[in-house]
Amino acid sequence: MSEMELDNRGREILREIIRNFIHSGEPVGSRTISKIHPEGLSAASIRNIMADLEEMGYLMQPHTSAGRVPTDRGYRYYVDSLLTGMEVPRSDRERVAEAVRGQGGLPEVLAEISRVISSITHQVGFVVSPDHTLAILKHIEFISLGSKRILAILVDRSGVIHNRVADTSEEISQEELDKIGKYLVSEYHGKTLTQIREALLQKMKEEKARFDTLLSRALALGTQFLQAQEEADQQVFVQGTSNILQQPDFSDMEEMRRIFETFEAKGRLVKILDEVVGSEGLRVVIGSEHPDPALAHLALVVSPYKVGDQPAGMLGVLGPTRMEYARAMALVGYISKLLSRILTVPPS
Amino acid sequence: MSEMELDNRGREILREIIRNFIHSGEPVGSRTISKIHPEGLSAASIRNIMADLEEMGYLMQPHTSAGRVPTDRGYRYYVDSLLTGMEVPRSDRERVAEAVRGQGGLPEVLAEISRVISSITHQVGFVVSPDHTLAILKHIEFISLGSKRILAILVDRSGVIHNRVADTSEEISQEELDKIGKYLVSEYHGKTLTQIREALLQKMKEEKARFDTLLSRALALGTQFLQAQEEADQQVFVQGTSNILQQPDFSDMEEMRRIFETFEAKGRLVKILDEVVGSEGLRVVIGSEHPDPALAHLALVVSPYKVGDQPAGMLGVLGPTRMEYARAMALVGYISKLLSRILTVPPS
DNA sequence: ATTGGCACTCAGCCCTGGAGAGTGCCAGGA
DNA sequence: TCCTGGCACTCTCCAGGGCTGAGTGCCAAT
Numbered sequence: 083m084s085e086m087e088l089d090n091r092g093r094e095i096l097r098e099i100i101r102n103f104i105h106s107g108e109p110v111g112s113r114t115i116s117k118i119h120p121e122g123l124s125a126a127s128i129r130n131i132m133a134d135l136e137e138m139g140y141l142m143q144p145h146t147s148a149g150r151v152p153t154d155r156g157y158r159y160y161v162d163s164l165l166t167g168m169e170v171p172r173s174d175r176e177r178v179a180e181a182v183r184g185q186g187g188l189p190e191v192l193a194e195i196s197r198v199i200s201s202i203t204h205q206v207g208f209v210v211s212p213d214h215t216l217a218i219l220k221h222i223e224f225i226s227l228g229s230k231r232i233l234a235i236l237v238d239r240s241g242v243i244h245n246r247v248a249d250t251s252e253e254i255s256q257e258e259l260d261k262i263g264k265y266l267v268s269e270y271h272g273k274t275l276t277q278i279r280e281a282l283l284q285k286m287k288e289e290k291a292r293f294d295t296l297l298s299r300a301l302a303l304g305t306q307f308l309q310a311q312e313e314a315d316q317q318v319f320v321q322g323t324s325n326i327l328q329q330p331d332f333s334d335m336e337e338m339r340r341i342f343e344t345f346e347a348k349g350r351l352v353k354i355l356d357e358v359v360g361s362e363g364l365r366v367v368i369g370s371e372h373p374d375p376a377l378a379h380l381a382l383v384v385s386p387y388k389v390g391d392q393p394a395g396m397l398g399v400l401g402p403t404r405m406e407y408a409r410a411m412a413l414v415g416y417i418s419k420l421l422s423r424i425l426t427v428p429p430s
Numbered sequence: 431m432s433e434m435e436l437d438n439r440g441r442e443i444l445r446e447i448i449r450n451f452i453h454s455g456e457p458v459g460s461r462t463i464s465k466i467h468p469e470g471l472s473a474a475s476i477r478n479i480m481a482d483l484e485e486m487g488y489l490m491q492p493h494t495s496a497g498r499v500p501t502d503r504g505y506r507y508y509v510d511s512l513l514t515g516m517e518v519p520r521s522d523r524e525r526v527a528e529a530v531r532g533q534g535g536l537p538e539v540l541a542e543i544s545r546v547i548s549s550i551t552h553q554v555g556f557v558v559s560p561d562h563t564l565a566i567l568k569h570i571e572f573i574s575l576g577s578k579r580i581l582a583i584l585v586d587r588s589g590v591i592h593n594r595v596a597d598t599s600e601e602i603s604q605e606e607l608d609k610i611g612k613y614l615v616s617e618y619h620g621k622t623l624t625q626i627r628e629a630l631l632q633k634m635k636e637e638k639a640r641f642d643t644l645l646s647r648a649l650a651l652g653t654q655f656l657q658a659q660e661e662a663d664q665q666v667f668v669q670g671t672s673n674i675l676q677q678p679d680f681s682d683m684e685e686m687r688r689i690f691e692t693f694e695a696k697g698r699l700v701k702i703l704d705e706v707v708g709s710e711g712l713r714v715v716i717g718s719e720h721p722d723p724a725l726a727h728l729a730l731v732v733s734p735y736k737v738g739d740q741p742a743g744m745l746g747v748l749g750p751t752r753m754e755y756a757r758a759m760a761l762v763g764y765i766s767k768l769l770s771r772i773l774t775v776p777p778s
Numbered sequence: 779a780t781t782g783g784c785a786c787t788c789a790g791c792c793c794t795g796g797a798g799a800g801t802g803c804c805a806g807g808a
Numbered sequence: 809t810c811c812t813g814g815c816a817c818t819c820t821c822c823a824g825g826g827c828t829g830a831g832t833g834c835c836a837a838t
Binding site for chain 2: 800
Binding site for chain 2: 185186187220221223225227231233235237241243245247321322323324327328335338339340342343346
């Protein structure tokens with residue numbers, strides 16, 4: 083094996099080194115691997131291979147006389163090519179099931195899921211709530227709060243409740259509001275919010291000339307609230323941030339502070355996640371691969387989940403690059419599939 | 431001045447020491463104070479006074495040859511007797527006003543307030559949302575989500591929206607639900623949720639014998655949801671946790687972890703706050719005075735706010751005991767009064 | 779190609795000694 | 809009686825030096 087490609091033995095050694103490091107957190111030396119190695123290579127031979135792996139950028143030494151530590155590139159190779167698939171243990175599946183079965187609306191369930199992820203992996207778990215615009219209209223209701231303030235309550239097919247307050251230019255009576263609500267439901271029941279908004283805009287153009295005040299008000303009100311809804315931030319549930327502090331890998335307070343700041347600024351977090359997550363399938367982002375430097379020493383395992391056939395939200399795990407990738411990936415994959423199923427075919 | 435009581439000069443010195451320590455974070459020595467002191471006492475005299483203050487438990491030395499540091503008792507005395515009242519600067523008042531004026535419902539405003547508190551004090555800011563049970567009914571609506579699942583939406587007089595999903599024992603049609611909602615509103619509009627619940631329970635006893643299904647269902651449904659509502663956790667908005675990490679006062683990771691855990695477990699946090707907050711007025715809890723050991727090195731400035739004449743929620747600041755008490759107290763007091771006013775006379 | 783051997787490097791630890799900050803106490807002065 | 813200057817003392821902090829243990833890189837032998 084020279085500098086070009088990784089032969090089979092090199093891969094085996096690399097895997098063993100990373101596995102070891104993930105569990106111990108200590109730089110791993112040639113002797114350690116030599117003892118484990120099935121074919122019984124001597125420490126000296128391992129050293130040669132290690133030197134090669136280092137040259138290729140998969141490993142590095144914290145200092146001259148220490149063992150080796152994986153680089154981000156090393157983890158990347160490990161995740162892409164060395165990882166053996168893993169089942170989610172039965173006990174974990176049960177904990178997830180329990181969280182999903184829980185009482186309360188979707189927000190409560192998502193919060194509970196983030197809690198379970200955090201608790202199983204001992205890392206930071208997160209769930210980003212589904213995109214509102216994909217919600218399918220089931221019921222809409224307008225309630226006058228007095229003097230031109232109107233509250234809109236919208237229920238989607240899976241029982242998620244969206245609400246929004248806005249001001250209108252003119253006073254509208256409660257009866258009229260009821261009628262407008264009924265009209266919108268009867269007309270657009272079963273459509274997604276985006277579809278409805280488009281349909282309303284279309285109709286507004288067509289009907290402009292006419293003077294059916296009820297209808298025009300319905301259109302105005304509907305578009306106004308759907309617009310607001312689209313702009314509303316997605317909710318983010320983050321749990322287990324204190325786990326990050328446990329990790330001995332971190333000692334730099336200033337960096338730590340920036341990480342916590344990122345967790346707190348939910349909007350920024352979603353943006354970062356949006357940048358890296360695809361429309362399909364699980365992604366792993368490791369250390370320096372992150373677009374945001376605040377996460378430069380963290381690894382992210384994230385997967386989108388769907389509502390119907392549209393990607394709607396995402397969930398995952400954040401932790402130090404020294405992370406049990408296999409476990410985290412299995413869990414995140416499992417939950418994202420489960421959640422997609424639940425949201426697509428609503429319970430009952 | 432001997433061991434018994436603090437004479438005027440002792441108080442002056444103590445105040446100066448604490449002021450100094452709050453700003454520098456370094457143990458303060460006799461020379462430093464001697465230089466500041468208006469009456470021009472020598473360092474040696476200051477030392478004698480310091481020794482007395484230490485004996486009385488207001489100060490301590492981290493080690494023999496260091497300056498003095500306030501004890502929790504010292505801070506307590508400072509807060510109770512040495513603090514000169516302070517105005518909230520105009521610029522801060524404006525930032526608060528802006529947060530309150532913001533678009534969106536109450537939750538958004540409260541979240542924004544916690545953010546402003548954190549940003550002004552550079553500490554952790556928090557707001558606990560008002561107790562649901564004090565809300566005054568304006569509108570209630572039941573929506574069937576199919577197969578015995580029912581969503582209740584309740585709007586109170588200040589425009590806050592509460593919603594809750596629950597299962598019923600038998601299917602109820604949407605028309606019936608509408609009727610039930612209308613009935614409850616017409617009957618109990620303007621009452622608080624607690625009052626309503628009691629009235630309903632009362633009525634249930636009386637009407638037990640009769641067989642008006644609509645009425646009995648209304649009663650059952652109403653009590654069920656109001657019950658659930660009372661049990662619902664109060665929301666807590668916590669912001670600026672990362673500021674805690676900036677503080678050089680903390681270095682013990684394990685303790686830090688426990689603090690962050692406490693911030694994350696909102697329920698536990700509310701319980702702790704409930705224990706210390708009174709029904710009226712601002713409270714300061716310093717270090718070891720805390721009932722919960724997790725906060726043993728933190729200081730808390732907290733005040734309840736009211737809806738009408740009932741204490742409803744609370745808000746405040748959490749930070750190291752080395753905190754700018756005057757500023758924090760002024761700000762928390764100011765905001766709590768402002769919030770009480772807003773919630774009592776809702777912005778039309 | 780693999781291995782045992784050997785020299786080398788470096789973090790971690792403990793010890794030491796000097797500098798600096800601050801104290802406690804004492805004796806002299808208003 | 810209270811205040812103050814002076815002085816010895818204590819203790820942290822830091823830098824330097826020596827030792828140990830872990831682990832490496834390289835070389836010559838198999």
